[in-house]
Structure formats: C-alpha cells, structure tokens
Amino acid sequence: MESLTIGLVSISDRASAGVYEDKGIPGLVAWFTAALKSPWRTETRLIPDEQPVIERTLIELIDTFGCELVLTTGGTGPARRDVTPEATVAVAHKVLPGFGEQMRQLSLQYVPTAILSRQVGAIRGRALILNLPGQPKAIKETLDGIFPAVPYCIDLIGGPYIETHDSVCKVFRPKSALAARSKASA
Amino acid sequence: MESLTIGLVSISDRASAGVYEDKGIPGLVAWFTAALKSPWRTETRLIPDEQPVIERTLIELIDTFGCELVLTTGGTGPARRDVTPEATVAVAHKVLPGFGEQMRQLSLQYVPTAILSRQVGAIRGRALILNLPGQPKAIKETLDGIFPAVPYCIDLIGGPYIETHDSVCKVFRPKSALAARSKASA
C-alpha cells in the first residue's frame, strides 16, 4: 500500500529562533498518530515568518520530497509578520476557499477572534496544503472538523488512498468513488 | 413582459464526448420549469473541461445571445481538469463571494466533501453567472437554497423582472424595491 508523505511546517519567528518551544508539530504528529490507519511518514520544518522562506519550503516539500499533504501551523493572523496565507497562495495552482471558510466557522464556535484568521487551503500539483492555527488545542479542533473531506480530495488529485480509525475521524467519500474502488480491486 | 434568457452550460469531458449522458441540463430545465412564472427561454451548451472553451461560451451567451442568467454545471472540484471557476472569474466584472460561501454551506448539510467545491457567483455586464454542482440532486438543493436572492440581483444589474411560483421558490426583494416597482406601475 502506497505511503502518504505529510509535510509539517511550523512557522514562527520565536520558535524557529529557539526563544520558545514549538508546540505545533508535536500537536500535528499526535493527531495523525491517533487518526491514520494507512501508512504515513512526515517531513518536518521549523521556519521563521519570512514569505520567501515559507514559499521555498512548501515548494521543496511538494516538488522534491513528494509530500501529498502539507500542513502549516502559525502565521495566519492580521499582524505585519503573519504571511503564511500569502506564501501559500503564491505557490498554489488552485485555491479551495471552502477550507478557509470552514476552518473559521469551526473556530468561531470557540472564540470570536477566529474571524481574524486568514487560513487557506490550496492545491499545488498533486498536493493539498492547509494552513492550521498555532495552538495545539485549535489544531486538534480544526483537524477533527475538516479531515473527513481530506482523503477524497487527495484521491481526486492523484495521491495515495488514506484510511483512518473511525473512532477518531470518520472519512467521507461519495458512493460513486467507493463503488469505483471496490470494482477496481475486485 | 420581458422574457428572461437563461444560458445553461454543462461542462464535462465525458458528457461532451458522448461517453455518458449529460444529466446537468435536464436537471436545470426541470427546476426552472417548476419554479418560474414569468416568461423565460434557454440557450444550452455541452462542452469539455477546457478553460478557453468555457470562457468563449460564457462570453458568447452573455454578449451575443443576451443571457441575463447563466448557470454552469460541473468542473468545480480540486482535480486538474476542473477549471470552471477559473473560467468564470476570468470573464467576470465582479465576483459575488456570498454565492460560493452559501452554496458550500448548503451542500455541507448533505456531504462533508462540499468543502472541496470551488463554486463562484459573478457578474459580467448585465448577467449573473452561477457555478452549480454536477449531480441533479445537488443542483436542486442548491437552487432551492440560493434562488430566492437571484431575481433581486437581476433587478439590480438591469435585467427582466423575474416572478416565481411561491410553492416552489419564494423570492425575496427588500420592501424599498417592491414599493418603487408598485409606484412605477401605478
């Protein structure tokens, strides 16, 4: 079975300078460890809030390391140094506005300031890039809410077939997609 | 009473090549036949997922055939061949983000993968263009949800006055718009 390569990119001036410990990547790894049943591995990066560095990192993870899913954490707010969405859109071939809308809706259930987040979802080549919040609690809430649609998205752009533990995250695929797969493997 | 010209564009490599039967246009015609009380006619097109072809078709339907409303079906997903939103935005004078947001919200009530749709609504000249999903069931659900706001939009951009059967679709216009019309016809 083909393995999924997940790029995990923590974007923070202070964490990348060692001023404080990065909590984004451990939060992401914990979620995937609990949720994924099919094989996966990660490529991780800890970088500052510099748009050219973020762009280069996303391109390298997808074009060189073959990541089919890249999750960023941090840098999506309104402050001058927050440039993660700008970098993501700059390297994207398609933007999927539903991810940003849904991530803000989910976070609005917890904090009114979720409205300030500029998170986006986007496609580059055969990879899906998602900007997640910086806090481990918000990372988990967001992935719980949006991940059910991610495996079918990866199917549509030509990536590996992702399976999850239903008790953690119940994946949704349209009946037509399930029928086509069951026919192909019969 | 001025007639509404509706452009119906089904966008699909396989349906346009005759590999399978198009179900989008019959679904759209069925909905309008049940819903519209004021006079209307259609211009229909069945074309492949090619951005230049989609752009030319939208421009021709609006600039040459005088459509005041154009509905597309298909081609709004994340796959490489899905380019309907790109073509729509390329020929648009204004994008109306509320339509895309609301169409995704409506579809999310049925399937979590609605988040993957990149549907947009846009204005070109005196016409409103709306990207709808490809499945007849999803077309009906979407039009039931958004059409109440469409006639007032067509009013604002200078098109004909649309009336519907309330039992199928209850149109909304602000009181100020209704008062101005009743005064004009008095």
Added chain:
Amino acid sequence: MESLTIGLVSISDRASAGVYEDKGIPGLVAWFTAALKSPWRTETRLIPDEQPVIERTLIELIDTFGCELVLTTGGTGPARRDVTPEATVAVAHKVLPGFGEQMRQLSLQYVPTAILSRQVGAIRGRALILNLPGQPKAIKETLDGIFPAVPYCIDLIGGPYIETHDSVCKVFRPKSALAARSKASA
C-alpha cells in the same frame, strides 16, 4: 490613554449630491457613542460611488489623519456603480476574508439577499477597514456581531487599546493577550 481615531465614510452618489440625507454616518456615530468606553474621535467623509475618490479617501484617512479603524457604509452590492469593495482591496495590504463571510452570515439571518453583499475587511498599515451595509438597522446588527473581535485585531496591528461597555458590546481577547497586558501594566 491613547485615543482611537475612527474614519467614517459614507459612499453614495445620491447622499453626496444632497438628493437625500445620509443616514449611515449618524447610525455609526450612535453605535460608537453607546459602545465605546475608551477615548475616541471621528473623521467623517460623504463621497460618491467613484473608485478613485474612495481609494484617495481611505488612503488620506489612514496615512495622513492616522485613523486606526475606518468604516465605510454603502456601495457593496452587485450594481455597476457599487465599487466600495474594489476600492478597499486596491488600497489594502492584507484582506481578512473572515469579516466578509461573517457579515454576510449575520445579515442572512434577516434577509436572503445578504448573499449579494460583497463587503470585505482589510488591513492597510496600522488600520483596519471594514465595509458595512448602508441601512442604519443593518449597520447596528453587523457591528453588534463583529465588533467583539475588532479591539484584538487593532492590538495586533499596533493600535490603541479599545475598551467597551460590556452591556452594549462584550469584547473578546485571548487569555494570553490579557495576561501580557496585565503583566506590562503591573
């Protein structure tokens, strides 16, 4: 305590020509008079729906008069003369899509035609620009809904610390932001 300078811009061909009385700016002033506890003052402008005039006005209010918050009213619909969002995006350094999404969601509770609004929120330098609807009732409903997130946004872009009367509008700031401030003032 540093005072907040609020730019209030009413955008309407007819109101700016004196054909009818502007109700947008009085509606905005009434809301802020009731809501704000910390010091504030306004710069007001009444201008036509001309994109270059709107852009110049926004730039002048922010770059010359030092407004940290600019609210526009009017010009966000689908009609040809509605160009407020285009002007806002043209002068913006960052767009905050959550504001537009949330403002449409709030208005959809009252009228289905809220879907037609193209309102945006955006950052220019150290200022937040928000496009509000034109009607005083809709202005109040929108500010009631979104203002709780505005003071923290102004904090993040380097503006003055805004305090409100909780009975009118309960501001939200993350605990980390409140802890940092209480430490700084200790």
